[in-house]
Amino acid sequence: xxxxxxxxxxxxxxxxxxxxxxxxxxxxxxxxxxxxxxxxxxxxxx
Amino acid sequence: xxxxxxxxxxxxxxxxxxxxxxxxxxxxxxxxxxxxxxxxxxxxxxxxxxxxxxxxxxxxxxxxxxxxxxxxxxxxxxxxxxxxxxxxxxxxxxxxxxxxxxxxxxxxxxxxxxxxxxxxxxxxxxxxxxxxx
Numbered sequence: 624x625x626x627x628x629x630x631x632x633x634x635x636x637x638x639x640x641x642x643x644x645x646x647x648x649x650x651x652x653x654x655x656x657x658x659x660x661x662x663x664x665x666x667x668x669x
Numbered sequence: 670x671x672x673x674x675x676x677x678x679x680x681x682x683x684x685x686x687x688x689x690x691x692x693x694x695x696x697x698x699x700x701x702x703x704x705x706x707x708x709x710x711x712x713x714x715x716x717x718x719x720x721x722x723x724x725x726x727x728x729x730x731x732x733x734x735x736x737x738x739x740x741x742x743x744x745x746x747x748x749x750x751x752x753x754x755x756x757x758x759x760x761x762x763x764x765x766x767x768x769x770x771x772x773x774x775x776x777x778x779x780x781x782x783x784x785x786x787x788x789x790x791x792x793x794x795x796x797x798x799x800x801x802x
Contacts, residue, residue, distance in 0.1 A: 630766070634774055636788040638766070641773055644800045647679075649740045651769045656799050657776050663795045664780035 676718030680744035685716040687734040703733035721748050739765035 630638070641650075652660070675681050688697050701709040704726060714720035722730060722745045731738035742765045746755040759765075766774075777786065786792070 630774070631785050633785050633787050634777070635764075637777055638764070638770055638774065640788055640793060640796060641770070644797055644802050647743075649737060649767050649769050650800070652772045652776055659795065659799045660773075660776055661780040663792045664777050664786055 671719065673718040675715075675721045675748055678718065678721070678744070678748040680722055680741075680748040681716060681718040683736075683741075683744055684712070684722070684730075684734065687736055688712065688716060691735065700733045704730040721745075724749055737767040737769065739767045739770075 650656075688700060691700065697712050698709045701712045704712070706712065706726075711720065715722050722741075724742070724745055727742045727745050728738055731741045734741070743755070743759075746758060749755075750758070
């Protein structure tokens with residue numbers, strides 16, 4: 624992910640939202656946050 | 670009365686915070702010197718909003734403040750031309766993405782099995798919970 628152009632429209636939306644909820648404070652992905660994020664992003668199981 | 674035209678900018682507040690956080694290991698004069706400012710007072714002037722941070726100084730200042738250059742560039746651009754104009758520049762030339770933001774996006778890609786998930790209202794609520802908002 625070296626180039627800006629690599630980002631999809633959906634990824635840009637995620638990025639904008641992450642900035643909004645963090646007050647654009649550039650938070651790092653801590654272990655706890657990543658674990659929660661994985662739960663959100665996991666593809667739905669049948 | 671001294672004019673402080675950049676006092677209320679996010680960059681002034683951020684530089685002030687980083688200088689404070691680095692204080693145990695690095696003096697403000699060291700920050701100024703590492704950023705390449707001949708005048709050590711320049712960091713004070715940026716912190717209190719008397720001066721703005723020149724865009725060409727962003728890379729060295731980011732190294733001196735040990736912060737993400739893309740993040741500092743976003744703040745410097747906003748300070749230099751205002752948030753509306755900065756948004757227009759970013760729309761055309763691209764958004765500076767920080768290392769942390771790249772990590773978030775990589776996690777999203779990995780967690781979703783590269784399915785490019787949409788930002789649904791369910792995921793928005795969950796993200797708000799993650800950040801306690």
